[in-house]
Amino acid sequence: MDDKLREWLRTATEAHCPDRERMLARVERGMAEGPSARTPRAPQGPLRWLRVVGATAAVCGVLTVGAYAVTSTGAGQTRRGQVAASPVTSASAPAAPGRVHELRTEDGPLRVDGAVDPHSNAYWAQSNVTLRTTQPLSSLTVELRIAQTGGVNTTGSWRSLPEQDFTASAQERSGFLVYRWTLKPGRTVPIGTHMFAGQYNHAEGVRGADGDYITASAARTSGQQVSVGDDFTPDH
Template identity: 85%
Template sequence: MDDKLRERLRTAAEAHRPDRERMLARVERGMAEGPSARTPRGPLPWLRVVGATAAVCGVLAVGAYAVTSAGVGQTRGGQVAGSPVPSVSAPAVPGREPELRTEDGPLWADGAVDPHSNAYWAQSNVTLRTTQPLSSLTVELRIARTGGVHTTGSWRSLPEQDFTASAKEKGGFLVYRWTLKPGRTVPVGTHMFAGQYNHAEGHRGAEGDYFTANAARTTGQQVSVGDNFTSGH
């Protein structure tokens, strides 16, 4: 029911004022006249009056009900308080790769599949170049676990005793991680980190692989780089 119809029903119900005295007089007059021989067969006059009265009351009752129903759910301010709208949760956002850039301040990086990889085995290389010493560094290489991917080792060009290294399966990736130990420093220069793995026979696309490197200069400023691998063997 729209707002205009509700308002018209409410106005009609409020404006109606039944004339009780006139209606009772008609009922009493019909009873006093009594039945007549010339009166056609059918309901007695006073019954017709009572019936008409009942019909009028019925119409008023329906009108009052309609107005009342139209007002259901309204607040004192006259606004309709509709049924609460169920909240809809935002769809879950799938996992995404971090925002990657190949250069940040003194740090530059590149990722590539080693050209000596073959139809059964591959090596992914992460090359870092820094123009300033680094007081902290964490390099993470993620190899998508496509058919048959399994680690066969890793290495880095910087001293082995300066880093903590690990390789584990996590979230659909084979994850290699190298973390510079406290108190150690990465010198200015170009350095390499490599992860090695077997894979199913044939060409392996590396489009799902990527790496990140997070570091801090000796002055304390944080820098980070990363890149995707776009080829494979």
């Protein structure tokens, strides 16, 4: 209880002069009416005022808490909105998907290297795959993945090995333009260095190839499986 309220109560108590005759009359009247005739009355004077003050304080407390909750929720929504807006802003520049495994350029008799052809320009490019094998291969699958950095679409592909020995395809898949060459059953890849290349248009400007990569899996004529891969980092 603060000092102002204490002062008010003290003043009200000193100013109160009870009417003895009226009080006795009320007591006698109440006894005559009996308990059933009495009706509850709202408390008067300082006690009623205290209850009003308490109720007001409680309401103020609820309003204060409510205002804080609204303010906090509003701020949270603003922060969430800002966070949610970030992907929309960056949606025009797709992130390069991660690789599913570590790439190693050499495995047993097989080696692979990737490089962007020096004749590429601001609108068109060719990515070269150099495959070397020191043993004949009874099966071979080569995949060249070009990240969709904007405007990437195929303009063709080729290989140095006989065309009739391979099944070739080019299709969009999971944010990449994927070139695939698969050796047909009953054919053999001879010992030597062989080339595979994918050609494509792209958005105007210098295109970064650091999201591109290649993989190759093969089987020796003895049946042993090998697999290799490489990316297109600037040092190539």
